[in-house]
Amino acid sequence: MRPLADRLAALLGPLAVVAAVSFVSSLGIGVMLPLMPLYAISLGASPVQLGLMTSAFSLMNTGGQLLAGVYMDRYGSLPFIRVGTALYAAGNALIATARDAVSLIAYRGFAGLGAGGNLIGSRVYIAQVAPPERMAMVNGVLASAASAGQVIGPAFGGTVVELFDLRAPFVIVAVTSGLAFFGLLTLPVPKRPAAATQRIGAPTSALNRSVVTLLVANLFLTSGFGGFITTYAPFATELRAWTMLEVGLIFSLIGAGSVVLGTPLGHLADRTGRRRVGVVSTIPVAFFGLAMVLDWPRPVLYVITFIAGGGLTAFTASWFALLNEASPEGRKGRTFGFVSALSNLGTVAGAMGASAVWQLFGLPFGLVLPSLSALLAGLTLLALAPGRP
Template sequence: MRSRPFVALYVAVFVATMGISMVSPLLPVYAERLGATGIWLGLTFSVFAIVQTFVGPFAGRLSDRYGRKPFIVAGLLVYLIAALGYLTAQNFYQVIAFRAFSGLGTSLIFSVARAYVGDLTPRGQEGRWLGVFATADIVGFGTGPLVAGVLREVLGFRSVFVAMAAMMALSALVLTLWLPRHSPAELERRATRRAGGTVTRTDRTFREALSDRVVLAVTLHAAMVAVAAGATLSFLALRLEAGIGATPIMIGVAFAMQDITGGLAQPILGRIADRRDRRLLVAGGLAAYAALLASLGVVPSYGAAVAVLLGMGATSALSMVAAGAIQVVAGRRAGMGTVLGLSSASNGIGIVAGSLLSGVVVSLFRLEAAFFFGGAVMAAGIPPFLWLTRGAAVAEASAPEPRAREAEAAG
């Protein structure tokens, strides 16, 4: 994991995620200042996920064919343009348009970067590598809102967009200078073809990939987690403020604690995922997370809510790191980028569906019902996951990586 490609991807994703999460919570406020109301405010949150749903699978599949680095760098540049677009927007329509454009950047960066890490990962160590790499995403996402709050307080609203643009430029520069064009897995496939050997096919269609039960299972898992996230992110701030009396700073701390806890737990849980039954770890993490999510609808105090969010961070990390390890194993069969791209699409669908359906639930019942709904959806997805993965190979025996291949990749 100390190889230059891994470090470059880690730094780039951490900086990019922090920049993205700095801006995301502010966009509805920004759009409202420019005149947005009702459904337009909702679109400032969800429109990026709609774009991600349609673009993500194709970005992943094309990266299997043409290499991953160009897609990741292009995604960072897309976010750079979006940041400058927010800065110069004259009306809320432009804010929504640049938010949609940023969905293209999301599709190009995150699933493709994870696919590159999947290419780097030695067999049998998927949980360990993905667990460490996930800290870049999760901790970056958790610290971004705190940094944004300081910048907004000290330098003003627009400084947050400037900081986001600077972070995207830095990430693109790091990857351009440090990341090899082709991952070790790509170099190995090219060498095998030149030698006249047989290479595992990685350009499968989406239908062919989803015919693999494990691919279908991890795609379903991503959707379940996203539905819960959509329900939580849409109404958690309101629950904390209106139901418990939390201040804006307390709300920011609560959001950050969940993400930071999950991020710090990932490396430890990744090692566990390499030694224990990954199917049961995914199911157990989902069950615990579902129960904790539902309990957010009834917690009586801010302290209890923070304790629940800490537990959600840890249990979500358990489920996600085990599922991520399974994704890498499935990706070696069906195409790493294709599998991660399908996961990106299901994530986008889940966020939109979770936001909209939980809104309907709240309108029919009350605010607390959104958390019961999210927990119920996640719990309902556990039996299909276990059924789809029954008897399937979700782990591989450890195999040492040749030093020559690592040296070639670093060059």
């Protein structure tokens, strides 16, 4: 037990820095989600340009993940965290200086490129420095830090806008991202795993059965996210007559559940089985949509939402730990990059699928579909070999 305690103690410093970077990146996203359309409109953006702005970030983010994955195994994970964070900081600084919608779209894409590289670099770096026995827990810490940024971001951005203007939040995110970059300079270079120490039975192919299974599971989860984003707010406002404050409260409860429950559930996954926790964690997520459609009492819905937030983080933490186990040594960057980037397609498919169901059968069915997708994400993990990593 002592060697594990020593490794955990050595991990605390790097984990704190990477978690801080994850928080800052998510804070920027939380600031941008509600404010970016307003900022773009103030620059004269058309509805089509608003769509292009969102697409530019998503596409460049996917490209950043793929590029990082391809070259990370050759150059190491740390340069991609640093370069990704620097690009993200520069992108936000440029966003604050945008003079028209076209330049804003370009700068938003630039920031997305950095965010994609940073995402894959952070996960692979943690996989290289964390004890395998605690992989789900440390990924839970990262997910909780990201959720904290997303919870604080909208309120932070709105407050700064009230005090200054629409450009000010992006300046602040650029500055905090710059500070995070300097913090990354203190991280030690992870040791490359030696071929001789590769465990017996370790995977050798980057597209083995376990990796494909995890990809399918994550596609279901991101599909549920895309469907949820498309149908939740219209359902809440049109069929339940919720105020915008009540709509936003659900997002806050999801984030709060992630922050509070994420790390303990990650620790539980390491102790009792990541596959098992990953399967069970999607059940409260699935119940959220059903509770909305069946109009369960508001206090019950809030409790389910809070638990669902923890469930989402538990699934993500377990999923990354399982992906680390399934990825061959020396090709983790490529595997992480490919699987994470391809998973983004699920968001598009989920949004389109929920929209089609909404149009054909009604909004309640459109909201139930993401719940089923989330449940299928967990059930897909049953195709993995039983046992604990």
